[in-house]
Amino acid sequence: MESNNLRKAGLKVTLPRVKILEILEQKRDDHMSAEDVYKALMDAGEDIGLATVYRVLTQFETAGIVTRHNFEGNQSVFELDDGSHHDHLICVECGHIEEFVDYLIEIRQREVAMQHGFELRDHALILYGICNNCQSAKRR
Structure with missing residues (x-):
């Protein structure tokens, strides 16, 4: 392969x-x-x-x-690169990376690009936060 x-x-x-x-x-x-x-x-x-x-x-x-x-x-x-698009959630504490796909976000991004006269070619959405494991560790 x-x-x-x-x-x-x-x-x-x-x-x-x-x-x-x-x-x-x-x-x-x-x-x-x-x-x-x-x-x-x-x-x-x-x-x-x-x-x-x-x-x-x-x-x-x-x-x-x-x-x-x-x-x-x-x-x-x-x-x-398998050709499919996804976005990322990144934990700022441990660095864990979670991939996700949200079709509403994808639609909204295209709408925003069109509203501003852009022809969207590519994009990357990265959300930073604290994962469940790190949140749980802080509570202990």
């Missing part, structure tokens, strides 16, 4: 690319920094350097395989 994704994106199939794509697919529900990907590779016994991880993730972003996000703290995190 990974090799086909790389070929479709116009990238040569190399061991580092395949291994990094495998990690991203295994951690599909996570938003991983380059350092997270590197640590997962090290834990799996793979000898791929951090500079290679950064380079491959940038190539994947250019090819549309991953999406890069710069949430609070300016650290880039990556997730596989």
Whole structure:
């Protein structure tokens, strides 16, 4: 599966690319920094350097395989781009990221863009707050 994704994106199939794509697919529900990907590779016994991880993730972003996000703290995190849109809730205490889709918000954003004469091309909605776990921990 990974090799086909790389070929479709116009990238040569190399061991580092395949291994990094495998990690991203295994951690599909996570938003991983380059350092997270590197640590997962090290834990799996793979000898791929951090500079290679950064380079491959940038190539994947250019090819549309991953999406890069710069949430609070300016650290880039990556997730596989499956073509569907979602927004994010970020916990300012622990950094937990929750994805969500709200069709009313999507409709309203398009309406606002039209009201201001904009042709909407893309958007990102990030809501910052405190997750249930952190709220519960504060109550104890």
